[in-house]
Amino acid sequence: MTHDHDLVLRPTAAQISTALNPPPGRNGGDLVVETLAGLGATTVFGLPGQHALGMFDALRRSALRYIGLRVENNAGFAADAYGRITGEAAPLLLSTGPGALTSLAALQEAAAASAPVLAISSQIPTAGLDGGRHGYLHELPDQAASFRGVVKSVHTVRSQSQIPSAIAAAWKSALTAPHGPVWVEIPQDVLLAETGLPVVTAMDATPDDLAPRPELTAVAADLLSRAARPAIIAGGGVVRADASGKLLQLAEMLDAPVVTTFGGKGAFPWQHPLSMQSWLEDRYTTDLLEDADVLLVVGSGLGELSSNYHTFKPRGRVIQIEADLGKLESNHPALGIHADARLALQALLETVSPREDDTAAGRVRDLLARVAERIAAQELTLEQDVLASVRRALPAGSPSFWDMTILAYWAWSAFDARGANTMHSAQGAGGLGYGFPAALGAAAADPSRPVLAVSGDGGALYSIAELATAKQYDLPVTWLIVDDGGYGILREYMTDAFGQATATELTRPDYVALAESFGVPGTRTTPETLETDLTKALATPGPSVVVLPAVLRMFAPTHLG
Numbered sequence: 001m002t003h004d005h006d007l008v009l010r011p012t013a014a015q016i017s018t019a020l021n022p023p024p025g026r027n028g029g030d031l032v033v034e035t036l037a038g039l040g041a042t043t044v045f046g047l048p049g050q051h052a053l054g055m056f057d058a059l060r061r062s063a064l065r066y067i068g069l070r071v072e073n074n075a076g077f078a079a080d081a082y083g084r085i086t087g088e089a090a091p092l093l094l095s096t097g098p099g100a101l102t103s104l105a106a107l108q109e110a111a112a113a114s115a116p117v118l119a120i121s122s123q124i125p126t127a128g129l130d131g132g133r134h135g136y137l138h139e140l141p142d143q144a145a146s147f148r149g150v151v152k153s154v155h156t157v158r159s160q161s162q163i164p165s166a167i168a169a170a171w172k173s174a175l176t177a178p179h180g181p182v183w184v185e186i187p188q189d190v191l192l193a194e195t196g197l198p199v200v201t202a203m204d205a206t207p208d209d210l211a212p213r214p215e216l217t218a219v220a221a222d223l224l225s226r227a228a229r230p231a232i233i234a235g236g237g238v239v240r241a242d243a244s245g246k247l248l249q250l251a252e253m254l255d256a257p258v259v260t261t262f263g264g265k266g267a268f269p270w271q272h273p274l275s276m277q278s279w280l281e282d283r284y285t286t287d288l289l290e291d292a293d294v295l296l297v298v299g300s301g302l303g304e305l306s307s308n309y310h311t312f313k314p315r316g317r318v319i320q321i322e323a324d325l326g327k328l329e330s331n332h333p334a335l336g337i338h339a340d341a342r343l344a345l346q347a348l349l350e351t352v353s354p355r356e357d358d359t360a361a362g363r364v365r366d367l368l369a370r371v372a373e374r375i376a377a378q379e380l381t382l383e384q385d386v387l388a389s390v391r392r393a394l395p396a397g398s399p400s401f402w403d404m405t406i407l408a409y410w411a412w413s414a415f416d417a418r419g420a421n422t423m424h425s426a427q428g429a430g431g432l433g434y435g436f437p438a439a440l441g442a443a444a445a446d447p448s449r450p451v452l453a454v455s456g457d458g459g460a461l462y463s464i465a466e467l468a469t470a471k472q473y474d475l476p477v478t479w480l481i482v483d484d485g486g487y488g489i490l491r492e493y494m495t496d497a498f499g500q501a502t503a504t505e506l507t508r509p510d511y512v513a514l515a516e517s518f519g520v521p522g523t524r525t526t527p528e529t530l531e532t533d534l535t536k537a538l539a540t541p542g543p544s545v546v547v548l549p550a551v552l553r554m555f556a557p558t559h560l561g
Helices: 013-020 028-039 050-059 072-086 104-113 160-175 188-192 214-226 236-240 244-254 283-291 341-351 360-376 381-393 406-414 435-445 457-463 466-473 488-498 511-517 530-539
Strands: 043-046 065-068 090-094 117-123 153-156 182-187 230-234 258-260 294-298 317-322 335-338 400-402 423-425 451-456 477-483 522-524 544-549
Touching: 028 050, 028 160, 028 188, 043 050, 043 072, 043 435, 050 090, 050 117, 050 188, 065 435, 065 466, 072 090, 072 104, 072 117, 072 435, 104 117, 117 160, 117 188, 153 160, 160 182, 182 188, 214 294, 214 317, 214 335, 214 341, 230 244, 230 283, 236 244, 236 341, 244 341, 283 360, 294 341, 317 341, 381 406, 381 530, 400 406, 400 435, 406 423, 406 451, 406 488, 423 435, 435 451, 435 457, 435 466, 435 477, 451 457, 457 477, 477 511, 477 530, 511 522, 511 544, 522 530, 530 544
Parallel strands: 043 065, 043 090, 090 117, 117 182, 153 182, 230 258, 230 294, 294 317, 317 335, 400 423, 400 451, 451 477, 477 544, 522 544
Antiparallel strands: none
């Protein structure tokens, strides 16, 4: 009798010939790029360094496309966005020590947002890895220890024969729900040494399915079918699982209002009669969610931003579907279902009984009207007009990437993403400098449509070197920089808390002249001409910069009262 696990794929004659006669001049770096290509990678990001030169030399012998950025952290943000847009593991090639450590903030964002990034770093020579201090350039006592608390998994290599399996295991880890960044490190001498190992022709690293337990989805379906006032919170897990279509079907079957978290932007149609949009920093929204007798939370851990700063206190039964085990019931008791959002929603669709609620759409309309009245009473016409101009200028289907800036905070709540997986920000980890390099990664993934990046002047200075990258690869990214002369949101926070701001004012360059010095067209705009200028820039091939000098204000929070 033959069992499935006894079956072995037989190599073809061509594979046998290639294996027996590998081409000369290959090194450990070739095993890296061959494995990546065998796994299906087509594009890699990174920055070369002395210990990693074996990998970068091998790139010229491969068909992989290399996008080189000017700062490792920015390369990490670009890989993060590439992973979000494509759903593939985005390879990020880095050197040892400072180069590797500079990527940590980007990898933290990828972890918080469940973006699949495959970081591959060099390491000091094998002779220095016995725990001693040998004084090698870039030496750390335990480099991998710096990443274990950030990434999803760490994979160490100490010989060339380990390279294909280690990278394949890391690839599988990155793409198994919940997606996330992973770390592989390979010593310099292993990368540089000539290899006689066969060419890596194909690797199987199919991610594992994270299916829900059927007894749990049966209970959840029964609760939802019998609910009088069900409601749904849809998080980033819905977007990562490509489950927005199933979410829509379920919401309509249940007549359940849906609000999306800031990480779940676009997971539910903005103008749908059941859409509460994304007004999570609002007491009216919190009140409606607290009033639900059954609350379905899909792909969210109900963290700080998703719970109106932990002021949300559900009174009904909570069902939480979450792929990240650590987030399951971490903030509220629930019927916790550890599963990929797509598979769990499919199970609910197969078992839930349709229900009708002729009050649901009316409650949603009333909620949105109350929110609109609250915002209108705060004299924030400039901010709303600027955001509306950005929405009209950005073509439907074009992705946008937002830095940590006041306009982005508005966008979290008030921007219609017009589709799943189109609006992205750094709200997962909350670090500055995400918007522009991430947009470059998205443009590398799909250069057929324009991409928008939005930054404040403070965040822009984190990323300004990447204007050279945008120009070098002619990437279709329009960068909107809202210049308010400092760290605008921190200025507001400090003024509100202490009566005045400290350390928030910045001397900054002429961004238009600076962009033009890179050969990138720059435009200085006004709130009145923003739509026209942004539309023109987005329609022009290649990179561009639009600078809006403006001081924007945030709407008043509701969690403090």
